[in-house]
Amino acid sequence: MTAAEEDRQVEPVAGPASRQPVLSVRDLRTRFRTPDGAVHAVNGIGFDLHEGELLGVVGESGSGKSVTMLSLLKLLPMPPAEIVSGQALLDGEDLLALDPARLRHVRGAKVGFIFQDPMASLNPVLSVGYQLTEPLRTHLGLSRRAARRRAAALLEGVGIPAADSRLGDFPHQFSGGMRQRVMIAMALACDPKVLIADEPTTALDATIQAQILDLLQRLRRERGMAIVWITHDLGVVAGLADRVMVMYGGQAVERADVRSLYARPQHPYTRSLLRALPKIEGGSRGERLASIPGQPPTLVRAPDACPFAPRCAHAFARCHAENPALAAVTESHEVACWYDAEAGVPRAA
Amino acid sequence: MTHYIVRRLLFAVPTLIAISFILFALLDLAPNDPTGQLPLTIPAEAREQIRESLGLGQPFHIRYARWMEQFFVNEPLNLIEQAFGIEIGDSESRLRVRSWATRSPVVDLIIERLPQTLWVVGLSYLIGILIAVPIGIVSAYRQYSWFDQLGTFVSMIGFSVPTFFTGLLAIIVFSVALQWLPSIYDTTHRVTDLASFWLQIKQMAMPVMVLALFNAAQISRFMRAAVLDNLTQDYVRTARAKGLRERVVLFIHVLRNSLIPVVTLIALGIPTVFGGAIITEKIFRVNGIGELLITAIQGADIPLVQTLSFLFAVLIVLFNLIADVLYGVLDPRIRYG
Ligand SMILES: Nc1ncnc2c1ncn2[C@@H]1O[C@H](COP(=O)(O)OP(=O)(O)OP(=O)(O)O)[C@@H](O)[C@H]1O
Ligand SMILES: [Mg+2]
Numbered sequence: 001m002t003a004a005e006e007d008r009q010v011e012p013v014a015g016p017a018s019r020q021p022v023l024s025v026r027d028l029r030t031r032f033r034t035p036d037g038a039v040h041a042v043n044g045i046g047f048d049l050h051e052g053e054l055l056g057v058v059g060e061s062g063s064g065k066s067v068t069m070l071s072l073l074k075l076l077p078m079p080p081a082e083i084v085s086g087q088a089l090l091d092g093e094d095l096l097a098l099d100p101a102r103l104r105h106v107r108g109a110k111v112g113f114i115f116q117d118p119m120a121s122l123n124p125v126l127s128v129g130y131q132l133t134e135p136l137r138t139h140l141g142l143s144r145r146a147a148r149r150r151a152a153a154l155l156e157g158v159g160i161p162a163a164d165s166r167l168g169d170f171p172h173q174f175s176g177g178m179r180q181r182v183m184i185a186m187a188l189a190c191d192p193k194v195l196i197a198d199e200p201t202t203a204l205d206a207t208i209q210a211q212i213l214d215l216l217q218r219l220r221r222e223r224g225m226a227i228v229w230i231t232h233d234l235g236v237v238a239g240l241a242d243r244v245m246v247m248y249g250g251q252a253v254e255r256a257d258v259r260s261l262y263a264r265p266q267h268p269y270t271r272s273l274l275r276a277l278p279k280i281e282g283g284s285r286g287e288r289l290a291s292i293p294g295q296p297p298t299l300v301r302a303p304d305a306c307p308f309a310p311r312c313a314h315a316f317a318r319c320h321a322e323n324p325a326l327a328a329v330t331e332s333h334e335v336a337c338w339y340d341a342e343a344g345v346p347r348a349a
Numbered sequence: 350m351t352h353y354i355v356r357r358l359l360f361a362v363p364t365l366i367a368i369s370f371i372l373f374a375l376l377d378l379a380p381n382d383p384t385g386q387l388p389l390t391i392p393a394e395a396r397e398q399i400r401e402s403l404g405l406g407q408p409f410h411i412r413y414a415r416w417m418e419q420f421f422v423n424e425p426l427n428l429i430e431q432a433f434g435i436e437i438g439d440s441e442s443r444l445r446v447r448s449w450a451t452r453s454p455v456v457d458l459i460i461e462r463l464p465q466t467l468w469v470v471g472l473s474y475l476i477g478i479l480i481a482v483p484i485g486i487v488s489a490y491r492q493y494s495w496f497d498q499l500g501t502f503v504s505m506i507g508f509s510v511p512t513f514f515t516g517l518l519a520i521i522v523f524s525v526a527l528q529w530l531p532s533i534y535d536t537t538h539r540v541t542d543l544a545s546f547w548l549q550i551k552q553m554a555m556p557v558m559v560l561a562l563f564n565a566a567q568i569s570r571f572m573r574a575a576v577l578d579n580l581t582q583d584y585v586r587t588a589r590a591k592g593l594r595e596r597v598v599l600f601i602h603v604l605r606n607s608l609i610p611v612v613t614l615i616a617l618g619i620p621t622v623f624g625g626a627i628i629t630e631k632i633f634r635v636n637g638i639g640e641l642l643i644t645a646i647q648g649a650d651i652p653l654v655q656t657l658s659f660l661f662a663v664l665i666v667l668f669n670l671i672a673d674v675l676y677g678v679l680d681p682r683i684r685y686g
Contacts (some may be wrong), residue, residue, distance in 0.1 A: 107590055
């Protein structure tokens with residue numbers, strides 16, 4: 001690890017000071033070994049997640065959002081994926097150091113996952129009831145009958161009418177929105193402390209999207225779990241998140257309280273994302289963040305310079321030579337940038 | 350579902366009639382002479398009489414109609430009579446499809462040969478499946494491991510080296526050099542005690558294994574591909590994210606999906622079991638259906654060739670239907686309206 005990389009390990013800004021984070025991730029690095037060379041997908045990501053908090057993770061396609069979260073539970077295909085370094089403390093246990101058997105007790109029990117495409121994410125040949133009872137029987141040791149009752153209650157809880165009679169149905173017999181509700185019920189089956197939602201509404205149309213957002217908000221209030229919400233959509237994040245992490249090229253470029261982020265965006269990348277957001281309410285919300293000129297980084301090398309520099313309007317010599325670490329701007333706002341966008345001058349070294 | 354099956358069966362009738370017509374016409378066009386194998390000393394008039402007695406003097410459509418009657422009415426009636434020991438109508442005067450070569454009813458010949466084929470070829474198919482499915486699963490799950498590489502190598506040999514080569518090789522090694530196994534399959538052998546049972550196993554070992562290797566090679570590749578295809582699906586990640594054991598992920602989630610195309614493939618392959626394995630049967634002298642067919646073709650025994658080919662067509666149509674139905678049973682997304 002170079003000195004510059006070590007510099008990046010700044011402690012995240014604490015949330016409300018007294019609380020211990022539920023999940024605390026440090027210096028996560030994941031890469032893929034491909035025939036064309038390594039892909040450095042995640043380069044030193046760290047974040048804290050507190051009880052009941054919703055952390056929004058935004059960034060354009062390929063910025064490493066999914067790989068970061070999948071790395072935590074080793075849900076990536078290994079090989080080619082390889083977790084090079086990092087720590088992910090949940091209840092004082094480092095998830096990345098757990099043996100496979102212990103890790104299984106975390107997956108689905110303490111950490112729930114919701115994925116983007118609810119059709120592909122459910123097994124097409126097993127009934128919804130069976131798939132729902134699996135985590136209940138595995139982690140809670142419920143009997144078949146008790147698990148079924150619980151599964152019906154879970155489906156009821158995510159707003160599926162006549163839940164009892166639908167346990168025997170197969171995923172294809174549900175609509176897209178209903179399938180995502182089933183996924184949510186499955187992820188919440190064992191009352192996890194942390195829910196990771198990887199673009200849970202991207203595959204759904206706008207009205208359904210709103211319903212799913214409402215549902216998750218309600219469940220979050222009821223259960224007080226912490227949520228990591230991955231999305232392309234800064235509009236969704238604004239209405240939902242407590243804190244936001246902006247990712248670019250496999251690293252966090254800005255991390256802030258949601259109000260602070262929208263009021264005083266620091267990083268040129270965040271600023272262009274916000275500018276690209278449709279101004280008029282009711283405009284196409286789910287629009288991809290594609291309107292920034294230039295190409296996303298290739299990730300073939302571990303970054304030794306700011307990954308955004310080639311596309312940055314403010315980049316100067318230092319940006320091409322050194323990778324900036326996250327540094328606090330205010331108590332609840334950090335940015336990794338050599339340029340002070342508010343003042344319009346390079347930051348003091 | 351019942352609706353669907355009945356409809357498919359009804360559709361099968363015209364298909365099979367068309368096939369029978371084409372078969373009959375093709376074989377009729379082929380140069381054939383039931384007296385061709387007779388000694389040259391037999392005079393031409395006698396030959397003509399023989400042809401007349403076989404009904405060959407009649408025009409094509411009459412002969413076809415008579416074959417239809419014999420095959421679809423007389424033979425089934427005969428089978429029913431034999432099965433239940435009853436007599437329906439005048440069974441003496443009922444004409445049966447008869448072999449030109451042996452003059453015995455074709456159906457009797459087939460029934461006589463079927464057990465050998467079913468034992469040898471059927472068992473090899475079964476063993477092939479039992480070997481192939483686990484190998485396919487492990488190969489896919491441990492893709493590019495030494496096991497997978499070895500499996501790939503052996504299957505490549507399995508289906509690129511023809512059975513006449515592996516068969517002869519097996520005979521040279523196990524019969525000639527090691528003298529462990531008999532090289533000729535004795536059909537008259539009866540299992541009465543442990544010793545004769547052991548002999549039966551020994552004489553079946555080579556033909557069964559040679560064919561099993563061939564079947565296993567194909568099915569294991571197919572199984573491997575199906576499992577690989579499913580292992581990268583999103584639902585596998587979901588299953589792991591739920592904290593399920595790898596065993597459960599593989600044998601319940603992945604296997605349940607991967608078996609759908611494999612079961613279909615296996616069902617579609619069953620007619621070839623009944624069809625026998627001509628080359629293997631020839632090499633090991635198993636006088637099964639394959640042997641019967643090739644002898645009939647060589648001797649231009651048209652009724653026998655006709656009947657065997659047609660029965661084969663019936664089986665193919667039937668197992669196509671069975672494969673489709675199985676697909677619907679295994680895959681809840683398929684609904685037959
Ligand atoms: N199996 C893999 N092999 C090689 N590279 C991979 C693999 N999976 C992901 N990557 C690479 O890792 C990088 C990060 O991907 P990731 O899926 O985390 O992006 P993302 O931010 O979630 O994007 P999206 O918004 O499109 O979901 C990408 O450059 C991608 O090409
Ligand atoms: Mg993603």
